[in-house]
Amino acid sequence: MSQIDTILTLIAQKHLGIETLETRRSDRLDFHDTAVWCLKDALAAAFQAGVEHAKKTRNAKKSVPAKS
Template sequence: MSKFEQLLTQIAQNKLGIETLETRKSDSLDFHDVAVWCLRDALEAAFNAGVEQGRKATKSDKANS
């Protein structure tokens, strides 16, 4: 599993209570009722992770210049 996939899985687990993002071919395992505030928290966590990755990439680019 890539770091990106691990991050998404961690967000799904922590914010949405979803054990895995793997398709398990079972409606009861693949479809989830999620409160809108939990979905908002998950989207915010994903956005913040992207911002942090961008900051790290910018710092790395500046250090290599």
């Protein structure tokens, strides 16, 4: 599982009560009723995860010495 898949799965579990984001080919397992406030929280968490990733990437690039 890629890093982004892991992050998205954790967000789905925490904010949406969804066990996995894998397709299970079952309507009762693949479709979920979700309150809009839970969806909003999940989207905010995904956005924040992107912000944190961008900060880490930017800081990692700054710490690498420039090639001459």
